[in-house]
Amino acid sequence: MADPIGTAGETGPTAGVSRLPAHTTMAIRPFMAQTPGAALISLKPEIEDLRHRLEGKEDRSVLELKALPAGCADRRRDNACAACGARPLSVCASMDDADLARLDALAEHLTLNVGDTLIRADDPARHVFNITSGSVRVYRLLSDGRRQITGFLFAGDFLGLATGETYAFSAEAIEPVTACRFRKSEYRALIRETPALETALLERATHELAAAQNQMLLLGRKTALERVATFLLEMPSHDPARPGPQGRVHLPMTRAEIADYLGLTIETVSRVLTRLKTQGLIRLVSLTEIRIERPEALRAVADGEA
Amino acid sequence: MADPIGTAGETGPTAGVSRLPAHTTMAIRPFMAQTPGAALISLKPEIEDLRHRLEGKEDRSVLELKALPAGCADRRRDNACAACGARPLSVCASMDDADLARLDALAEHLTLNVGDTLIRADDPARHVFNITSGSVRVYRLLSDGRRQITGFLFAGDFLGLATGETYAFSAEAIEPVTACRFRKSEYRALIRETPALETALLERATHELAAAQNQMLLLGRKTALERVATFLLEMPSHDPARPGPQGRVHLPMTRAEIADYLGLTIETVSRVLTRLKTQGLIRLVSLTEIRIERPEALRAVADGEA
DNA sequence: CGCACTGTTGAGCCTAATCAAGTTGTGTGG
DNA sequence: CCACACAACTTGATTAGGCTCAACAGTGCG
Known part of the structure; x- marks a missing residue:
């Protein structure tokens, strides 16, 4: 370190x-x-x-x-x-x-x-x-x-x-x-x-508090699938320097970091990403780049409406 | 409602x-x-x-x-x-x-x-x-x-x-x-x-943000036992109107509310409280009143040092 | 090309959820 | 004061989602 x-x-x-x-x-x-x-x-x-x-x-x-x-x-x-x-x-x-x-x-x-x-x-x-x-x-x-x-x-x-x-x-x-x-x-x-x-x-601080409340809902009550879906949908808006093409999510962090952010293990994150890919909701362009194929469906999963 | x-x-x-x-x-x-x-x-x-x-x-x-x-x-x-x-x-x-x-x-x-x-x-x-x-x-x-x-x-x-x-x-x-x-x-x-x-x-807002980060650590990474222990230790300081006698925690909320705060179920909250009682760390004075018998031991549990 | 690291996939296990009784506590009316 | 109803809580048995352990597959770098 x-x-x-x-x-x-x-x-x-x-x-x-x-x-x-x-x-x-x-x-x-x-x-x-x-x-x-x-x-x-x-x-x-x-x-x-x-x-x-x-x-x-x-x-x-x-x-x-x-x-x-x-x-x-x-x-x-x-x-x-x-x-x-x-x-x-x-x-x-x-x-x-x-x-x-x-x-x-x-x-x-x-x-x-x-x-x-x-x-x-x-x-x-x-x-x-x-x-x-x-x-x-x-x-x-x-x-x-x-x-x-x-x-x-x-x-x-x-x-x-x-x-x-x-x-x-x-x-x-x-x-x-x-x-x-x-x-x-x-x-x-x-x-x-x-x-x-x-x-x-x-x-700024009040907005971060609202975001923190969202994250508490995620950590306390969402399933692994819902957590990853939520993460993918919210990631791009967090990084204003890289809005990127619509539906393209850049992930500068490792799987371990995603896992520690979502309260999961790297294995679970990996499995869920595979599952979302298999279901056709996302595509894994590269390790650090994901393409959201069906944003509405992913949103439904993220909100627990699946 | x-x-x-x-x-x-x-x-x-x-x-x-x-x-x-x-x-x-x-x-x-x-x-x-x-x-x-x-x-x-x-x-x-x-x-x-x-x-x-x-x-x-x-x-x-x-x-x-x-x-x-x-x-x-x-x-x-x-x-x-x-x-x-x-x-x-x-x-x-x-x-x-x-x-x-x-x-x-x-x-x-x-x-x-x-x-x-x-x-x-x-x-x-x-x-x-x-x-x-x-x-x-x-x-x-x-x-x-x-x-x-x-x-x-x-x-x-x-x-x-x-x-x-x-x-x-x-x-x-x-x-x-x-x-x-x-x-x-x-x-x-x-x-x-x-x-x-x-x-x-x-x-105030920056302090609440810090508290929110603590809660994220609790929801994302702590076990049920650690969550309840943390909750009991932090509850009194949240309610300045009722500092109460040392080691005495007043719980104005129901088990369901504690559960929804800690990302658990009411059954788990109940079981963990019973377990803490059995181990002699706390005493259940009444449904809304808990006495902390061994604060240091409870703190160790809350911090995952058990 | 080999090595180290990161990520993926599989098998089994464990913690906490779910389902299901009971029990305690509270408030109401007789 | 007690009987009753209802809600809150506790306890037990079973299940399941996600973790752990393990092996393997990409990826990147010297």
């Missing part, structure tokens, strides 16, 4: 810290596209360097206009390259340039490889993190090694907001990750000075 | 709406006592009318001083009568009298009987609720009737904060409940005008 980088002022050997241009610090992704209008608006793939899009004021306002669903004037959202998936940029309606500049001044930028640790449970909680690209697993362990992955985080997600002396969970990169982090003390000052950020975080 | 009262401006036949004296609107309870210093400070039992304690400024500052753990200058907390458990009062360091008066002016006060519905899933989400006394179950259903209770709420807890057109969960009283509610639109205005409230809610 790699050294953690969130425990002290220094970085572990596997993580790099660097400064990026202004206005690339925060990647605030929208909530899952529950309401139709709130879907993520991706930049056109042919635009290579996304940063250029935001340097002129006029471009940003265009993005905002496009990304703004009716009645969501105060909502934050981001934009990521659908092709490369890397380094999404924040487009934050209520945060002005001064806000963004302040954020950037306080942020450290991190680069992590697969398996690197962002946060280790029980370490002193000194930082707040924001993922800017890649995917992260968040989990808790029992003393005998049983693991429950409580969530996968993607570009735009926050980590370590909870108050408390130590982290109650661990977080590791499952893909190459870029992130930025703030010292807790500076984060608190930031919150005080940037009400728009606090509003955004509260809205 | 009773009529829901959160769906329209009117109240159902089983719920009463009344106005209470100023400054009794919000009951903001502290987070679970994870850090030693953050424990709830109860008023001395001999004080009958708690409201008197808060009418003089000097009394309030005394309460604040007593309730304030080191390094938590901005934290909200409440105080409830340990004897009667009813109507806790808010003591909110960063909210002044004007804030509280504004809250009161906007709140409707509700009274609910056992089984009454506060919130019904899929109804339009028009209100935000705050429990001022009693206990509430929050749950989700699958179409075939399987139920997962995602949490029990007590005095001081908030409900319905998530944005969204409709509620994603149901909430019902499991004891006589008093609550107050705000229209969503007025709640949003309130948030804008009362930054202290937003800060309190964000802190």
Whole structure:
């Protein structure tokens, strides 16, 4: 296991810290596209360097206009390259340039490889993190090694907001990750000075709570078949950087990680995937790529209507 | 099932709406006592009318001083009568009298009987609720009737904060409940005008997220024995109105509700309780009252160290 | 090409669910 | 105060879904 980088002022050997241009610090992704209008608006793939899009004021306002669903004037959202998936940029309606500049001044930028640790449970909680690209697993362990992955985080997600002396969970990169982090003390000052950020975080937190309730329903009451079906249907909307073609699900995590997320074993996950394939609901394009052939049927299975 | 009262401006036949004296609107309870210093400070039992304690400024500052753990200058907390458990009062360091008066002016006060519905899933989400006394179950259903209770709420807890057109969960009283509610639109205005409230809610939400992660670990990876043990240990800290004598757990909910909270069946819950009793870890004082005889041993079981 | 790792498939087992009685507790009315 | 009805709870017997253990098959890398 790699050294953690969130425990002290220094970085572990596997993580790099660097400064990026202004206005690339925060990647605030929208909530899952529950309401139709709130879907993520991706930049056109042919635009290579996304940063250029935001340097002129006029471009940003265009993005905002496009990304703004009716009645969501105060909502934050981001934009990521659908092709490369890397380094999404924040487009934050209520945060002005001064806000963004302040954020950037306080942020450290991190680069992590697969398996690197962002946060280790029980370490002193000194930082707040924001993922800017890649995917992260968040989990808790029992003393005998049983693991429950409580969530996968993607570009735009926050980590370590909870108050408390130590982290109650661990977080590791499952893909190459870029992130930025703030010292807790500076984060608190930031919150005080940037009400728009606090509003955004509260809205985010309440949505995550709703998602957590969904996951509790899954873990407490759904069968293995229903769990996997639910997972496949909800996975794409969790990863705004890779919306991908309709019905195509990219799984950056291993079977073991899926199992630990769904409260199952790898064998059961594998069997259920095979069963869904045999029934013609999905197709296993590759190990990390699944195609949903009959979304309605899969939805019926996921909701226990089979 | 009773009529829901959160769906329209009117109240159902089983719920009463009344106005209470100023400054009794919000009951903001502290987070679970994870850090030693953050424990709830109860008023001395001999004080009958708690409201008197808060009418003089000097009394309030005394309460604040007593309730304030080191390094938590901005934290909200409440105080409830340990004897009667009813109507806790808010003591909110960063909210002044004007804030509280504004809250009161906007709140409707509700009274609910056992089984009454506060919130019904899929109804339009028009209100935000705050429990001022009693206990509430929050749950989700699958179409075939399987139920997962995602949490029990007590005095001081908030409900319905998530944005969204409709509620994603149901909430019902499991004891006589008093609550107050705000229209969503007025709640949003309130948030804008009362930054202290937003800060309190964000802190609350992040703590609830941490608790939700704990529950996911329980539902996904713990055995029936571990689940029940964990539940018994965490129950008292969830109900600040009734800290009760040390090692005494009051269970206002039925076995069916415990089962639906722990992802088990009533039979399994019953069997496990019997087993814990046989092993001498707990004693069943009555159906709703359990005494923990060997807390350390129970903790070991809960953490999977048995 | 070989090795290590991840994933798939099979056989048997075990925990908790299901089905089925009983028992205790509670509230109501006589 | 007791008799009764009903709900909540407990206990027992049986079943089944998913886990464990085990073997094998892809996949990727040096």
